[in-house]
Amino acid sequence: MSSIQEDDDLVFRKICSLIEPLNDKGAKLTRDTDLIADLEIDSVAVLDVVMDIEDNYDISIPVNTISEMKTIGELVDAIHAIKKEQS
Amino acid sequence: MSLFDKFQNTATLYNSLLEETGRDPFGVSMDEMKGPTRAMVKGKEIVLAGTNNYLGLTYDDAAIAAAKEALEQSGTGTTGSRFANGTYAGHRQLEEDLAAFLGYKHCMVFSTGYQANLGAIAALAQPPHDVILIDADCHACIYDGCQLSGAETIRFRHNDPTSLDKRLSRLGDDVKGKLVCFEGMYSMFGDVAPVKELVEVAHKHGAYALLDEAHSFGVFGDHGRGVCERDGVLDDVDFYTGTFSKSLASIGGFVASNHPELEFLRFSSRPYMFTASPSPANIAAASAALARLKADDSMRTALWDNAKRVHAAFTQLGFDLAAPMSPVIAVKLSGREEAFMAWNFLMEHGVYVNLAIPPGTPNATSILRLSVSAAHTNEDLDAIINAYTALSELLSEKAAHA
Ligand SMILES: Cc1ncc(COP(=O)(O)O)c(C=O)c1O
Numbered sequence: 001m002s003s004i005q006e007d008d009d010l011v012f013r014k015i016c017s018l019i020e021p022l023n024d025k026g027a028k029l030t031r032d033t034d035l036i037a038d039l040e041i042d043s044v045a046v047l048d049v050v051m052d053i054e055d056n057y058d059i060s061i062p063v064n065t066i067s068e069m070k071t072i073g074e075l076v077d078a079i080h081a082i083k084k085e086q087s
Numbered sequence: 088m089s090l091f092d093k094f095q096n097t098a099t100l101y102n103s104l105l106e107e108t109g110r111d112p113f114g115v116s117m118d119e120m121k122g123p124t125r126a127m128v129k130g131k132e133i134v135l136a137g138t139n140n141y142l143g144l145t146y147d148d149a150a151i152a153a154a155k156e157a158l159e160q161s162g163t164g165t166t167g168s169r170f171a172n173g174t175y176a177g178h179r180q181l182e183e184d185l186a187a188f189l190g191y192k193h194c195m196v197f198s199t200g201y202q203a204n205l206g207a208i209a210a211l212a213q214p215p216h217d218v219i220l221i222d223a224d225c226h227a228c229i230y231d232g233c234q235l236s237g238a239e240t241i242r243f244r245h246n247d248p249t250s251l252d253k254r255l256s257r258l259g260d261d262v263k264g265k266l267v268c269f270e271g272m273y274s275m276f277g278d279v280a281p282v283k284e285l286v287e288v289a290h291k292h293g294a295y296a297l298l299d300e301a302h303s304f305g306v307f308g309d310h311g312r313g314v315c316e317r318d319g320v321l322d323d324v325d326f327y328t329g330t331f332s333k334s335l336a337s338i339g340g341f342v343a344s345n346h347p348e349l350e351f352l353r354f355s356s357r358p359y360m361f362t363a364s365p366s367p368a369n370i371a372a373a374s375a376a377l378a379r380l381k382a383d384d385s386m387r388t389a390l391w392d393n394a395k396r397v398h399a400a401f402t403q404l405g406f407d408l409a410a411p412m413s414p415v416i417a418v419k420l421s422g423r424e425e426a427f428m429a430w431n432f433l434m435e436h437g438v439y440v441n442l443a444i445p446p447g448t449p450n451a452t453s454i455l456r457l458s459v460s461a462a463h464t465n466e467d468l469d470a471i472i473n474a475y476t477a478l479s480e481l482l483s484e485k486a487a488h489a
Binding site for chain 1: 096223230233237239240241242244250253254257258259445446447448449450451
């Protein structure tokens with residue numbers, strides 16, 4: 001496994017662990033899981049999950065871009081992009 | 088796919104709550120007002136305990152007389168914006184009076200507090216080089232101001248100066264202007280911001296501090312100038328925003344500042360330029376209420392006495408309260424259904440409070456928001472406390488059966 005993939009996997013698992021407490025329906029979490037449509041997490045709760053992610057990775061994710069991220073995979077990709085940019 | 092599909096989930100929830108009781112918590116009609124703290128609802132007199140009438144001035148004799156005079160003198164409406172034909176002597180005078188009261192050099196009056204925040208934020212911060220930092224629990228109008236601005240917006244943890252500090256430290260060198268937005272007392276839980284620390288952190292990073300004292304103007308500080316007066320940092324706030332719709336018992340909003348550049352907003356702030364100015368009667372009522380607030384501390388004393396009494400009673404009843412004692416006393420409930428049931432129960436017992444359920448509440452909490460007023464009489468407070476006592480009994484019974 002390449003290091004990028006490994007890192008990808010770590011970020012993915014971290015996000016899943018932050019989302020799990022809100023996963024009331026016990027849905028299986030994949031890269032394609034849509035936070036609002038599949039998990040029925042409300043928009044404010046999504047912002048709060050993102051806040052946890054920000055503090056975990058010491059990055060800032062602007063509110064403007066959060067509304068564009070629908071799936072867990074998109075969130076993972078955005079974190080990689082921002083980590084690169086802000087490091 | 089229709090335009091209306093997106094409302095389906097909310098509509099289903101709403102209708103199911105409605106069906107249970109036949110009451111709509113978000114569509115209550117005060118059929119006839121009976122004074123600052125009472126109204127007739129569906130033929131029954133209700134104690135109003137979910138308003139923003141902190142100083143109880145909605146029926147103030149002086150404010151009513153001033154509004155009547157302005158109405159007769161200057162007419163029912165201005166039919167134009169502040170930028171065009173909608174600035175009358177009264178609008179200017181109120182700007183001067185507010186600036187003088189707060190000790191700022193400049194003040195702009197907007198048509199509502201919502202528009203004041205929208206107008207200030209959208210005009211001050213602009214993409215691509217400005218960044219806005221907002222407290223996570225900020226009011227919708229601050230969020231909307233960020234959207235209208237289009238500038239990059241970053242949330243920091245509620246009432247957490249360290250969280251703000253971290254986010255300001257992370258900003259890149261290409262960022263030009265930084266605007267930090269937060270509130271004095273928060274409307275839903277009644278919790279109060281560490282205003283001094285937040286202002287200090289903002290300034291340490293060369294950012295400007297915008298403080299919305301919508302719920303704390305007239306309520307906090309020795310003179311009622313807000314939480315920033317109480318914390319001794321009134322002069323350090325860059326932009327002070329407020330509303331006439333709460334302590335001043337009218338409609339309208341304002342932004343005050345010591346920065347002379349505030350005046351530029353008069354021709355760059357769209358929510359100032361493209362909406363009609365407050366009516367002469369609204370302005371006159373707000374001016375008279377401000378004069379009352381300045382002249383008479385006893386309303387603020389009564390407000391806090393009432394808050395203490397209700398807070399102590401609720402604490403004794405064992406309710407889970409969202410914040411330390413303040414004029415907003417929010418009881419946390421286990422979820423939407425329980426909150427709705429409790430809200431309805433209080434209505435049946437003659438008390439109106441605000442039901443707040445997610446989304447739109449911090450941490451997805453369901454609460455009953457009660458706000459006290461200086462105008463609440465001991466009788467009003469007895470009725471409120473009795474209704475909550477009955478509610479607490481009902482909730483304990485339910486818990487015992489569960
Ligand atoms: C924090 C805050 N700011 C601004 C406003 C808007 O005030 P207005 O009613 O004047 O639009 C409110 C009230 O809803 C508020 O709670």
